[in-house]
Amino acid sequence: MFLYIGKRIALLSFICLIFVCSQTTLAFNNDWRAITPAELSMKTPRVEPNADAEVIFWEVRVDDTSSDLVMRHYKRIKIFTENGREKHSKVDIPFTKRMKISEIEARVIKADGSIVVLNKSDIFEREIARKNKNKLKAKSFAVPNIEIGSIVEYRYKETIRNDWASNMRMMFQHDDPIQNITYYFKPYASTKYYTFNMDDTKFIKDKGGFYRATLTDVPALKDEPRMPPEDEVRSWLLLYYAPEKETASDFWARTGFAIAKGFDIKDTLKPGRDIKAAAEQITAGANSPDERIAKIYEFCQTKIKNITFDPQMTDEQREAIKSNKTASDTYKRMQGTDNEINELFASLVSAIGLEARLAFGGDRSEKFFNPRQAHLSFIHFGAIGVNVNGVWKYYDPGNPFIPYGMLPWYEEATSVLLLGYKDYIRTEIPFSDIDKSVANRTGKFKLLEDGTLEGTVKIEYTGHLSYIYKINNYADSPQKREENLKNEIKERMSTAELSDIRIENVNDPQKPFTYQYKIRIPNYAQKTGRRLFLQPGFFEYGANPMFSSESRAYDIFFNYPWSENDTLDIELPKGFSLDNADIPTEVTDQQKISSHKVNIKIDAANNILKYERKFYFGNRGSTLFPVSAYKPLKSLFDEFHKSDAHTITLIQN
Numbered sequence: 151m152f153l154y155i156g157k158r159i160a161l162l163s164f165i166c167l168i169f170v171c172s173q174t175t176l177a178f179n180n181d182w183r184a185i186t187p188a189e190l191s192m193k194t195p196r197v198e199p200n201a202d203a204e205v206i207f208w209e210v211r212v213d214d215t216s217s218d219l220v221m222r223h224y225k226r227i228k229i230f231t232e233n234g235r236e237k238h239s240k241v242d243i244p245f246t247k248r249m250k251i252s253e254i255e256a257r258v259i260k261a262d263g264s265i266v267v268l269n270k271s272d273i274f275e276r277e278i279a280r281k282n283k284n285k286l287k288a289k290s291f292a293v294p295n296i297e298i299g300s301i302v303e304y305r306y307k308e309t310i311r312n313d314w315a316s317n318m319r320m321m322f323q324h325d326d327p328i329q330n331i332t333y334y335f336k337p338y339a340s341t342k343y344y345t346f347n348m349d350d351t352k353f354i355k356d357k358g359g360f361y362r363a364t365l366t367d368v369p370a371l372k373d374e375p376r377m378p379p380e381d382e383v384r385s386w387l388l389l390y391y392a393p394e395k396e397t398a399s400d401f402w403a404r405t406g407f408a409i410a411k412g413f414d415i416k417d418t419l420k421p422g423r424d425i426k427a428a429a430e431q432i433t434a435g436a437n438s439p440d441e442r443i444a445k446i447y448e449f450c451q452t453k454i455k456n457i458t459f460d461p462q463m464t465d466e467q468r469e470a471i472k473s474n475k476t477a478s479d480t481y482k483r484m485q486g487t488d489n490e491i492n493e494l495f496a497s498l499v500s501a502i503g504l505e506a507r508l509a510f511g512g513d514r515s516e517k518f519f520n521p522r523q524a525h526l527s528f529i530h531f532g533a534i535g536v537n538v539n540g541v542w543k544y545y546d547p548g549n550p551f552i553p554y555g556m557l558p559w560y561e562e563a564t565s566v567l568l569l570g571y572k573d574y575i576r577t578e579i580p581f582s583d584i585d586k587s588v589a590n591r592t593g594k595f596k597l598l599e600d601g602t603l604e605g606t607v608k609i610e611y612t613g614h615l616s617y618i619y620k621i622n623n624y625a626d627s628p629q630k631r632e633e634n635l636k637n638e639i640k641e642r643m644s645t646a647e648l649s650d651i652r653i654e655n656v657n658d659p660q661k662p663f664t665y666q667y668k669i670r671i672p673n674y675a676q677k678t679g680r681r682l683f684l685q686p687g688f689f690e691y692g693a694n695p696m697f698s699s700e701s702r703a704y705d706i707f708f709n710y711p712w713s714e715n716d717t718l719d720i721e722l723p724k725g726f727s728l729d730n731a732d733i734p735t736e737v738t739d740q741q742k743i744s745s746h747k748v749n750i751k752i753d754a755a756n757n758i759l760k761y762e763r764k765f766y767f768g769n770r771g772s773t774l775f776p777v778s779a780y781k782p783l784k785s786l787f788d789e790f791h792k793s794d795a796h797t798i799t800l801i802q803n
Contacts, residue, residue: 182303183226185259189301192228197327197367202234203227205328206301211360213336214315221310226303227326229296239296241304242278242288248311251289256304258295266295268304314338316391317527320363322348323385328368333387334360340394344525348385363387375697378707378774379516390525405526406567406574413493413508413531416571418477421497428481429501439538442502443545447554450495450547451659455485459550461625488548489531495547496534505537509544511566511579514559514709518774521565521576532561533579535568542568544579551620553660556582559614559710563771581771584711587613590662591689592717599723599802601682603674609689610662614710616655619663623656631656635665642692646671680802682726686750686761689716690794696787702780711768718761722800728752729801731759734793739786743772746790750798759798765790 195201206226213220229235245251256268272291279286293302320333335341336359345351353361371384410416421429432449433442457468473490477497480486486494496506510529512519519528533544546552546561556562562582568575588611595605611619623631632651639646647670655661674691675684685691737746744767751760775783 182257183224185263185301189226189228190259190261190263193230193299195228195230195327196329198369201327201370202231203229203238203326205324205326205331208324208328208331209334210320210332211334211336212315212318215336215338215359217312219310219313219315221308222305223308224303224305226301229298229300229302231298235296235298238293238302240290240292242290243306243308244278244286244288245308246286248313250309250311251306252309253307254289254291254304255306256291256293256302258293259301259303260295260297261299268294314391315389317525318389320387320389321384322351322365322387323368323371325370327370328365330364330366331368332362332364334362335389336360337391339391341389342392343387343389345387346381346385347383348387351385351387369703372703374699374702374704376706376708377704378518379514382517382707383704388525388527406569409508409510409531410569410571413569414476415508415569418493418497418508419500419506419571421501422478424478425481425497426501429498432498433502439504443499443504443536443538443543444554446495446498446502447545447547450491450498451550453484454480454491454494456488456491456548456550457485458488458548459624491548492531492534492546495545499534499536505570507535507537507568507570507575509533509535509566509568509579511561512564513561514564516560519564521567529567533557533566535566535577542577549659550657551617551624551659553613553616556586556613556617558617559587562710563773581711581768581773582613584713584766584769587611587615587710587712589615589712589714591714593688594719595688596721597675597682597684597723599677599682599726600673601675601677602670602672603688603720604668604670605720606668607666607688609665611664612662613712615712616663620656623653623663628653635667639669643671643674645673675800681729682723682800682802683797684720684759684800685795685797686718686720686759687716687748687763687794687796688718688761689714689763690791693791693794695791697780697784702777705777706775706780706783708768708773711766711771711773713766714763715765716761716763720759720761722757722759724757725803726800727803728759728798730799732798734796737786737789737793741772743767743769744786744790746793748793748796763794 189206195204197204204227206228207224208226209224211222227238229238241256243251243254254273258266260266268291272294274290276288276290277285278288289306296302315335315337322331334356335353343353348365351363351365353363356362365385368385371380377383429446433445436442436445457463457471471485474480474483474486477494480490480494493508496508499506509532511532512528513530513532517528533546535542535544543555544557544561545554546557549558552558557579562579564579566577566579568577590610590612591607592609593605593607595603597603623634626634631653635651635653636648639648648667650666650668652664652666654664654666656663675682731750731752733750734748736748738744744765746765747763749762752758753760
């Protein structure tokens with residue numbers, strides 16, 4: 151019935167998050183389970199010594215033998231601290247439009263054994279989140295008489311209409327430590343599953359047609375800076391229906407065929423006369439393959455209206471637009487979704503005689519894709535691969551914020567399936583180099599005698615840095631964009647006053663995202679007697695160390711390689727001169743993954759301090775590090791921070 155496959159990779163989407171949030175436990179019958187004397191007398195957690203609360207058991211019974219998917223949940227929690235009491239004093243059971251939450255029961259068992267039961271009238275419904283027009287609601291209730299030392303338990307039934315358990319994600323690790331978590335599953339057909347970070351866990355046969363998978367002594371899922379995606383580190387299981395004898399090879403063949411049919415790849419990659427004529431017109435005057443591809447890319451990205459990223463359109467307006475069935479439709483209508491624009495790009499490139507394929511790969515913001523984990527939910531249509539002189543290059547004109555020759559950071563450094571209309575190729579998309587994602591930051595300042603710093607700033611972001619700022623700002627009003635910038639600055643310098651703000655190239659994919667502004671910061675330099683203590687590294691002023699904890703639970707993950715170039719001129723106050731202006735030592739590592747170099751000079755004739763800083767990290771695609779590398783990595787970033795916070799002394803003559 152079950153084929154067990156253990157792996158260590160993960161995926162999380164908005165829909166899955168909604169589903170997982172609703173998975174909180176199961177009831178076997180109409181009676182509460184007895185509370186044991188050991189549970190009542192527990193004074194300290196068993197799994198994690200400093201936990202505020204600990205789940206004694208957490209069970210979910212999933213029945214997939216009817217037209218609806220039915221789950222019964224049952225959860226028991228022990229409260230140890232005031233923080234634990236506060237955290238569990240209210241329960242939200244999320245659900246979406248197709249879900250029904252019923253048969254909710256809850257009770258509190260105090261340390262003396264007395265019981266307080268939740269009144270049905272105290273259960274209410276509320277909206278807890280909204281994404282576009284999709285609402286996430288919850289059945290909510292306040293836990294009655296919860297206190298330190300008590301046990302909280304609740305159970306309910308969840309029904310998802312006309313649904314099944316295929317592609318179901320069973321989460322075994324959550325934000326509280328768990329003594330015992332169990333999923334019971336009753337399938338209707340042959341089922342397979344992958345496990346992640348819990349390779350010894352298997353489904354075993356249980357009563358009544360159910361299968362059981364249990365994990366014990368599960369630590370809480372922690373939040374750490376620069377950690378991999380949650381589902382890359384947490385314990386979870388992906389369950390799906392598939393033929394019992396299906397192999398990974400069978401899967402790829404079947405999946406490739408299904409995708410090709412769904413995307414009508416032959417129509418896309420074997421363009422007709424209209425697309426061929428359009429391609430010749432668009433590429434007129436271009437000679438080399440790269441020049442011709444660049445012209446097609448620019449046309450698709452700037453001339454075709456992208457309804458996916460149009461902030462003026464509502465969801466209802468997007469849904470009312472008829473989908474383009476072919477690349478010819480997209481060209482004729484001069485508008486399309488991001489995927490339709492990418493398909494048009496592939497069709498136009500094919501029309502000039504180059505081999506183009508649709509690229510299906512992973513999303514590194516959700517998980518690190520491994521092609522040996524053959525499941526459709528792990529891949530998505532993310533780019534177009536083009537064979538240029540024997541080398542596969544990748545393009546995403548359907549994303550209006552990505553410059554030519556790059557992909558969004560989460561599409562890079564992943565295995566990819568390149569689909570043609572006859573076959574598929576499996577290969578790798580490489581990282582962009584550190585010089586592709588650069589923060590060029592310049593400032594011209596004047597330091598006043600009282601320590602106030604004032605001047606002008608210009609910051610240009612390229613590559614992935616630019617993409618992130620553009621995607622976070624494009625839908626906002628100019629006023630909101632300015633507010634975002636002010637908040638970002640004030641997180642480091644609370645007294646900063648910004649004016650004459652200019653934010654440029656938000657919607658230009660080829661130009662860097664740019665900030666320009668005037669700034670005034672009272673007490674930037676600290677004055678003591680005749681001395682001023684100045685941190686010349688303005689762009690790192692007030693920044694916290696990258697890593698503060700002395701220990702680490704998870705691997706360290708940087709999204710992409712990047713670099714920073716800072717150039718600053720600071721006019722010193724009249725009557726002041728340098729008392730101490732040593733230069734921080736250059737910081738690097740033996741593998742040359744990173745480098746941090748500062749240079750400080752003085753223009754004595756004009757009394758101007760010149761500060762230069764050059765930094766990069768992630769050289770040769772080094773962005774993922776094991777826990778064992780945490781201490782040396784922390785030490786390295788501590789040295790970076792020390793250099794950035796370097797202070798010089800000025801003395802009044």
